[in-house]
Amino acid sequence: MKKIGFIPLRKNSKGITNKNKRKMVGRPLFTWVLGEAIFSELDAVYVYTDDEGIIDFINKEYHWTAKVKGVLRSAESATDTATTEFAMLEFCESINYDFDVFCLLQATSPFTTRNDINSCLDQLNPDYDSALTVVNTHRFLWNADGTPINYDPLNRPRRQDFKGLLVENGAVYTAKKSVLKKHKNRLGERTAVVKMPEDSLLEIDSETDWVAVESLLIERQKKTKQAAKITHVVLDVDGVFTDGTITYTKDGEHTKNFDMRDGMGLEILRQFNIQVMIMTSENSQLVAQRMEKLKIDHVFLGVKDKYTLLNSLVLKHGMSMSNVAYVGDDVNDLTNMCSVGWSLAPNNATDIVKQHADVVLSKPSGGGAIREACQFIMNYNKRF
Template sequence: MKKIGFIPLRKGSKGIPNKNKRKMVGRPLFTWVLGEAIFSNLDEVVVYTDDESIIEFINKEYHWTNKVKALLRSKESASDTASTEFAMLEFCDTINYDFDVFCLLQATSPFTKKEDINICLDKLNEGYDSALTVVNTHRFLWDKEGGAINYNTQARPRRQDFEGLLIENGAVYTSTKESLISTKNRLGNNVAVVQMTEESLYEIDSESDWIVVEQSLIERQKREKKSKKITHVVLDVDGVFTDGTITYTKEGEHTKSFDMRDGMGLEILRQFDVEVMVMTSENSELVSKRMEKLKIEHVFLGVKDKYTLLKQVIQNKKINLSNVAYIGDDVNDLTNICSVGWSLTPNNATDVVKLNADIVLSKNSGSGAIREACEFIMNYNKRF
């Protein structure tokens, strides 16, 4: 049974410019749901967009999986007046409905997790022809004529005794091929509902919405953190190994400065069976040469979605985020900072990272911060 995921993206956004590409906790907004889709039970995930820069991003970023494809959608399906169903059916026609199950995922629902996707997929094995995600709200609803919709005003229930009302949150929709062909709609005639967390009801239509959602995501990642023995340490480069400055000549990048004491700290750390990995958004030959000198085997260059790649790495190594220490300094490290067992940051890191890291080191980047982090990890691991 072939299960295909579908994420429609439009270039234009009136409320928040470039909303889909804008960094939410340091990652492009659409990568939150895309990352979860990759690790779900979907067989293939298609990002359908009129933005060629997103297609280029996906082709470069997710080369480590054959599960993700990016396709250019027509101008008609990306217009302000085109419905999501129009884009869905246009895409389905181009592949001659070559799937058994269709899963619509909305990029503006960053709280979606792989478990939500999988439950919606499983519902189609229980006799339903479609499923959608909802939130149980305990708000009291009224119509514009002043009538209560979901409770009796003369017997106002306590919250703990109130069943509430299920509200569509627009995150995940699954449908069988037969239902989609028959109804030409994301939902069929026998619909299952799957509850998600209350925070997933937030809609991102304004700058104030963005702030609320971003902070809620940060707090969710932190709530899920657990700390175990550190078996792997992952480091950013610029602003961690270096002081963040780069010397350029007319030929391009020229020099970066590295602290030799940091290299010795990592060498000692490896002697205690802690594996060292490097993950940077830059694609630098200088970095490659330095890491080769330090005998660091796992070096990931040019990474923009660090969180999804980190999840892939730990899955391959059969470890958990709880076993990982992460050292970063800027916003593109933020999701990893909020998610791993222990996060550390140099004293001269950006304010948002210092605010959310577990430990703010006393040393600056390029001036012994990594050596200090290594000593913390070795002392911490003694308890195990």
């Protein structure tokens, strides 16, 4: 049974400029749901967009998986008046309905997890032809004419005794192929519901919404942290290995300054069987040469979605996020730092990173911060 995911994106956004590409906790908004879709039970995930920049991003960023495909949608399907169903059907016809199960995922629902996706897929059985995600809200609802909808005001129930209502949160919709062909709709005649946390009901339509959702995502990531032995250390480069400055000549990048003590610290870590990995958004030959000198084999250059790549490495190496220590300095490291077992930041990191780091080191980047981090990790691991 072939199960495909479908993420529709439009270039223009009315409420928040460039919303889909804007960084949410240091990651483009659409990558939150895309990353989870990659690690779900979907066989393929299509990002359907009129933004060629996003297609280029997908081709460069997710080269390590054949599961993700960027597809250019028609201008007609990307207008303000075009419905999501119009885009869905246009896409389905373009691939001759080559699937058994269709999963619509909304990029503006960053709370969606792989478990939510899988739960909706699992509901498609002989009893149900479609499924969607909902939130159980305990709000008391009223009509415009002043009449109550879902409770008796004269016998106001306690929250714990109130069943509430199930409300669509617009995150995940799954349907069998027959549903799309027959009804031209995301839902069929027998629909199952999958509950998601109440936070997922928040919509991102304003700057205030953006701040609220971002704060909730940060706290969600932090709640997954657990104490475990550190087996892998992941480090950013600029602003961690270096002081963040680069010297340029007319021929391009010329020099970066590295602290020799940092290299010694990493060598000592490897003597204790701790794997060292490098993950940087820059694609620098100077960095590649320095890491080769340090005999670091796992070097990932030009990475923009660091969290999804880290997830893939966790699965590949059979470890847990709790076994990872991460050293970063700027907002593009933030999701990883909120998710791993231990996060460490140089004392000259950006304020938002220091605010959420588990440890703010006493040394600056390029001035012994990594050496200090290595010592912390070795001391921490002694308890295990």
